[in-house]
Amino acid sequence: MSEDFVEGVYHEEKILTGGLKEEVKYWVKQDGDAIILEFLRLDGASTGMEAERLSFENFEKRFIKSLVEEKEPEKTPEERKREKLVREGELHLERKEFHSAEYEFGNVLKMDDKDVRANLGLGKTYVAQGRTEEAKEVFSKMTDIDDLYEDDNKHTLNEFGITLRREKMYGEAVKSYQRALEIDSKDPVLYYNLALALFHQDQIPSAKKNLDKALGLKADFDDAQKLMLLVEKKR
Numbered sequence: 001m002s003e004d005f006v007e008g009v010y011h012e013e014k015i016l017t018g019g020l021k022e023e024v025k026y027w028v029k030q031d032g033d034a035i036i037l038e039f040l041r042l043d044g045a046s047t048g049m050e051a052e053r054l055s056f057e058n059f060e061k062r063f064i065k066s067l068v069e070e071k072e073p074e075k076t077p078e079e080r081k082r083e084k085l086v087r088e089g090e091l092h093l094e095r096k097e098f099h100s101a102e103y104e105f106g107n108v109l110k111m112d113d114k115d116v117r118a119n120l121g122l123g124k125t126y127v128a129q130g131r132t133e134e135a136k137e138v139f140s141k142m143t144d145i146d147d148l149y150e151d152d153n154k155h156t157l158n159e160f161g162i163t164l165r166r167e168k169m170y171g172e173a174v175k176s177y178q179r180a181l182e183i184d185s186k187d188p189v190l191y192y193n194l195a196l197a198l199f200h201q202d203q204i205p206s207a208k209k210n211l212d213k214a215l216g217l218k219a220d221f222d223d224a225q226k227l228m229l230l231v232e233k234k235r
Contacts, residue, residue: 009044010063026051028063035059044152045117048087082108086117093125101125114145116153120160127167139164143172154183158190165197173197188217192224199227204234 011025026037027046037052054062075083089104102125108118119142126135139160142148148157161176177194184190191214198207208231214224 009040012062026063028059041155045083046087048084048091078111082111082115082118086115086121089118089121089125093121093128096128098125098129114147116142116145116148116156119145120156120163124163127163132167136167136169139167139169139172143175149179151183154180154187154190157183158193161193161197165193165200168200170197170201174201186217188214188221188224191217192221192227195224195231196227199231202234204231207231208235 007029008027009025010028011023013023025040027040029036029038029046031053033056035054035056036050037054038046039049039051041047085104085108089101089108092098092101092104102122105118105122105125108115109122112118119138123135123138123142126132126138142160147153148160157176157180161173161180164170164173164176174194174197177190177197181187181190181194191210195207195210195214198204198210208228211224211228211231214221215228218224
C-alpha cells in the first residue's frame, strides 16, 4: 500500500459504445489493504455508501486523482469527524431511521451549530416525522448561516430551496434559489425552481420571466413547459 495515498475524489474514464467516453467519479478512501469507492452526492461529498472494493494495484490502474480535490486544504480531525457523523445521519434519514438520524445530526451541531449539512439534515428529519414547527425553526435559523452562501454550495442551496418550498416557506425558498443563481446563472433547473416558488406566491410576471430563462437554456424542459401553461392561464 502506498504511503502517499490521499483520501478524496478520484475519477476513471469508461469507454462506451461507439468509442464515446464517460467520466465516473467516486469518493475514495483506504481501509487496511483495500481501497473503498463510495458514491458521491450532488455537492461532491461522499454518501458513505460503498460502491466497490479494490486492491491498491487495481485502483492505481483505473483511477486518476481529481485536480480540484488536490487543491483543497487539509481537513482537521474535528472536520473529518463532523463529516463522518453527517454522512451517517444522512444514511439513517434515507432509511427512515429518524431517531438515529436526529441523534447523529444533533451530535454534529453540538460541535458546530452552524454546520450546513447537519442543519439541513435535521430539518428534513423533522419534516419526515411531521414536526413542522421544529423544522421551520431550523430552516429559519439556516438563512443566517454565512457558510450556506459560499460558492461551492449551489446544490445545497437548491436542495434547501426545495425543502423550504415544500414547507410553504416560499419567501425563504426564493432567496435560496436566487443565491444559487448568483453562483450559476446558466442552470435551467434553478430558474424553474425559482419560478415555481414565485408561482406559489402569486408573483406571476416574475414566475414567467424565470420560466422564459429556463426554457431559453433548455427548450425541451418538460416541467417548465407545464408550469408555463399554468402561468399563462393566470395572466
